[in-house]
Amino acid sequence: MRPVFVINGFLESGKSEFIKFTLQQPYFQTKGKTLLLLCEEGEVEFEEELLAKTNTVVEVIEKQEDLIGSTLLNLEKKHKPERILIEYNGMWPMDKLKFPWHWKVNQQITIINAATWPMYYTNMRSMIGDMVRKSELIIFNRCDGIKELASYKRNMRALNRDAEIIFEDSNGEVTATMEEELPFDVSKPHIDLTDATYGIWFFDMLDTPDRYEGKEVSFLAHVAKPNGFHEGCFVPGRHAMTCCAEDITFLGFIAKYEKAADVQDGQWYQVTAVVKHEFWEDYKGVGPVLYISNISSAKAPKEEIINLV
Secondary structure, three states, X not given: OEEEEEEEOOOOOOHHHHHHHHHOOHHHOOOOOEEEEEOOOOOOOOOHHHHHHOOXXXXXXXXXXXXXXXXXXXXXXXXXXXXXXXXXXXXXXXXXXXXXXXXXXXXXXXXXXOOOHHHXXXXXXXXXXXXXOOOOEEEEEOOOOXXXXXXXXXXXXXXXXXXXXXXXXXXXOEOOXXXXXXXXXXXXXXXXXXHHHHHHHHHHHHHOHHHHOOOXXXXXXXXXXXXXXXXXXXXXXXEEEEEEOOEEEEXXXXXXXXXXXXXXXXXXXXEEEEEEXXXXXXXXXXXXXXXXXXXXXXXOOOOOEEEOO
C-alpha cells in the first residue's frame, strides 16, 4: 500500500507552512522519496534546498479533473515515491478525491486560519463541513488575540465530533486551555437547558465531562429507541443542523431508566436526569450516561431542529 497524507484548507490558511514544517521533522524522515502534489499555488514556495534535503519532488495539479487515477499512476511510475503528500485545494469537493486502489489515506489534516474562520463558517458552512468531515486533526492557527476560540471549538465539534482540535498562535505554540462564558451556571447542581443552549451543553459535555459529573439537567427531548435497543435504556436528544439542511444529525446521550419500556420511540418528553460517566460499549469507552429522575410527555416545539451557530 502507498501511504497518502491529505492536507486541506482554504487558500492562505497555512497549509504550505505546515507542510514545510512537517517535511523537516525527524518523525517524517524516511529513506524513500516523498511525492508532494500541489493543488493550488499559494504565497509560500517550496525552496529547492528544502526539497533536496527532504528527498521531496513536487508536481502541480492545476485542475480537479486532472486528479484522476491514470494521472496519479503515471506520477507514481515517474517518481516511485515511498509516500504521497497532497496539499488539496479547499474549493474542490472532497468527495471527488479518488485514489488508485493501493493508495491508502493514512491521515487527513485540515488547516484553518482562525482570523478568517467566522467569515467562512457563516457563509460557507456546507463547504467547511465537506472539508473537515473525515479529518483526524484540525489545526486553528494565527489565534493571537482571539477571545472566541472556545466557541470556534464548539462550532467545529458540530461538524466533526471525533477529530482532535488544536489551537496555535503565530509562533506555532499551542494556546492555553480556553474557557468561555457559558449561557448557564455550571456551578449549580441543576441546569435547565433550552433549544438555544442544548447544543452548547452537548458539546461542552464532550470536551469537559468532569464539570457535569453528578449534575442534574432538564431539557425537552425527542426520543430515539430503535428496535432491539438495550433493555432499560433509550436516547433522549435533539436533531441539529450542523452545516446545511441536508446535513442533520441527532445529538443525544444514552439514558438509563427503570421504566424505559414505557418510553415511546419518536415521541417528545420533558426529561430530567443526573449525569454520570461510565463505560458503555456504544461509546467504545467511557462516556456520558443520563440517569433519568423524572420524565413526562411533552408537545413538540415549534422548531424541532436546533441550529448550531
